[in-house]
Amino acid sequence: MAGKLKYGLIGCGGCGENKHLASYKKYSDEIELAAVFDADISKAKAVAERNKVPKVCKSYAELLADSSIDIVSVVTPNVLHAPITIAALKAGKHVHVEKPISMNAREAQDIVNAKNRSGKKVMVALNNRFTESSQFAKRYVDEGHLGEIYHARCGWRRRKGYNMYGTWFADKKMSGGGPLIDLGVHFFDLTLYLMGFPAPAAVSASCYDKIANPPKAGRKSDSVMLGRNVAKGKYDVEDIAVGFAKLETGASVAFEFSWASHIEKETTYLELLGTRGGFSMHDGVIRMFSETAGDLVDIVPQTKNTSGWGDNETRHFIDCIKNNRNPLSPPEDAVKMMQIIDAIYSSSKSGREVVIKKNKTSK
Ligand SMILES: NC(=O)c1ccc[n+]([C@@H]2O[C@H](COP(=O)([O-])OP(=O)(O)OC[C@H]3O[C@@H](n4cnc5c(N)ncnc54)[C@H](O)[C@@H]3O)[C@@H](O)[C@H]2O)c1
Structure with missing residues (x-):
């Protein structure tokens, strides 16, 4: 062209x-x-x-x-x-x-x-797929260093992402949901991308809005900082989404995504457990774990996140x-991601595991 x-x-x-x-x-x-x-x-x-x-x-x-x-x-x-x-x-x-x-x-x-x-x-x-670290991780996994990946954990936890409260991000009919659909799509997507994006099979999840909407206090938040922002606009999404997804390959992913929770500080993480090795990315820092010459080894690559936003x-x-x-x-991967997100909200509502039907049309 x-x-x-x-x-x-x-x-x-x-x-x-x-x-x-x-x-x-x-x-x-x-x-x-x-x-x-x-x-x-x-x-x-x-x-x-x-x-x-x-x-x-x-x-x-x-x-x-x-x-x-x-x-x-x-x-x-x-x-x-x-x-x-x-x-x-x-x-x-x-x-x-x-x-x-x-x-x-x-x-x-x-x-x-x-x-x-x-x-x-x-x-x-x-954009998290396109960082130097993520592309290094993708090559590392694709070269087979982890063997079969059978379990993963991922999360993006904010202590007080209160700037979202009171904006369209916290209005479900505008956003589709809270931290799950906002932050979760980044790190859940990256986890599945590294695993080769297997189709989802089932999800069991809970979404809570205890900080924004504590049940005993009506709709008034216990949090002064949060209450101030909620008062500016609508709030009908979750504070935190946690759960467990099973994939068609038999592998599983545990996850947690929050805008507000009483934790020490904001953190992002992604861990992959494979038969030959493990991989972790905590707040952007990569480590690999395996065995060499009869002992356990930790590998720290030189790769840095130098991509720039976008x-x-x-x-x-x-x-x-x-x-x-x-x-x-591609959008075909995003169909599978959205199937998981739909199932997470549905499982949280029903209090039951949700089985995801195979999508025959996305590929
Ligand atoms: N990839 C990332 O790291 C990242 C970071 C931030 C936001 N986002 C995404 O970007 C999108 C926008 O987020 P934002 O932070 O810029 O929000 P924002 O509220 O700052 O901007 C949204 C803009 O859309 C405009 N808008 C509303 N209705 C419109 C319409 N009918 N036609 C055209 N424009 C309209 C608003 O006036 C506003 O200027 C969201 O989907 C968000 O998830 C992605």
Whole structure:
């Protein structure tokens, strides 16, 4: 594909400007910033001015109707990801859609179907797959150093991610859920990606909103800091989601994701247990564990997380479009991720394990 690709941004909030626009701007030899749209037009105008984007559209339909635009990023509240992505595919655009791909697995499958009909590319913006550490981990696993991976643990636990409370992130009809769908999609996705993304089989989970909505105190939070933010807006999602998933391969994953919990400090972790070795990534630091010459050994690689938020991911998507390659973070994986998320919320509601039906259409 010769010449510059023309780029449009839909959703000019924090992630839209600071991740998507900032990274596409860095590849100015290949990308021409063409247009932006945000429901808040004054925000869109300010973002366009700061980033020298020539056109501010009055609707996303107007942006999609511009036949010169090749790629769009969809960086809106989650509820709009599927409808805008599908409309963009119908308009003949390649789509870089933020996580979570959609509100549920059915919508994610609709995106896969629309992508297959359009012949265009869709990449889910799962930046944690694109770090140097994650790519090192993927090579390490694929080279077979862990043997068969039979169990994993993953989590992203925040002590007080209270800035989410009182915003659209905490309004279930806008976001689809709380820390599970916000943070969980990153680290659950990375875990499954390293394991080769097996299909899910069953989930047993619990979601709690004890900190935002303590039962004995009505809807008033025990937490002064949290209560202050909840008072600003709606709050009907979980504080924390915990549980256990079984995969079709027989392997299992234990998980916990929180925005608010009484723990020492925020932490991220991912551990893989294999028959020949173990792998861990705690707060971005990688270690491997195995046996050599009759003793236990710990391996500490030199790899550092030096990717930059979104840069590697955007670079990769441009290459996929120019060289007709398949994105490393495809929507087909996101269908399986959303099946797990749907099952987690369903299991928490019913108090029972949820068996996940095999999806015959996503691949
Ligand atoms: N990958 C990451 O690390 C990461 C980090 C932050 C956010 N995100 C994702 O990015 C998305 C946006 O999050 P954010 O933090 O930028 O939120 P935000 O609230 O800062 O921005 C959302 C923007 O969408 C706009 N918007 C609302 N309705 C719209 C519509 N109909 N059409 C166009 N724009 C509309 C809002 O006015 C706002 O400017 C979310 O899906 C979130 O999960 C991803």
